[in-house]
Amino acid sequence: ETTTIGNGGHFLAYCHIAHNCVVGDGVIFSNNGTLAGHVSVADGAILGGLSAIHQFCRVGRHAMTGGCSKIVQDVPPFMIVDGNPAQVRGVNTVGLRRHDFPEEQIRALKEAYKAIYKRRLTVAEAVSGLKKHHAAEGPDYPVNELIAFVEASRRGILR
Secondary structure (H helix, E strand, O other): OOOEEOOOOEEOOOOEEOOOOEEOOOOEEOOOOEEOOOOEEOOOOEEOOOOEEOOOOEEOOOOEEOOOOEEOOEEOOOEEEEEOOEEEEEEOHHHHHHOOOOHHHHHHHHHHHHHHHHOOOOHHHHHHHHHHHOOOOOOOOHHHHHHHHHHHOOOOEOO
16 A cells, blocks of 8 residues: 655654555654554654654644654644653643644643543543533634544554
8 A cells, every 4th residue: 555745744864654654744753753554644743853653553733752752552633742651741832833823722722631631530531521612613623633533543542
């Protein structure tokens, strides 16, 4: 099958994109950023140097991985992950501001992050509450994009 790479990306030395991958537009792969087969990387994502992403994982839009991160589950959009094994550390606030996301949307993503990662809720409980709170916004609203990503995850999201 095919591997697809979008436009306007920056790929530094020794990056590896394996078979059946889909890489979006405007991505940045730092040195030795590595994708196993069947990985999806959405628009605007940044892979830190020596990051390795396990097969069948997804990296959401405007997500960022720290250097030397071991990614074995999906990286939710707009989040920063780091570590070995990787954990979600927070919202990619700087990246979102650089891409002109409104402050109101960044605040909403920070609240969604707290619901999913900081409160003593299951992912399903957090998503249910977020859906109720953001039902009026459309599917392109970043929090709703985050919700859809989490619900579509087959490997689970990084915690």
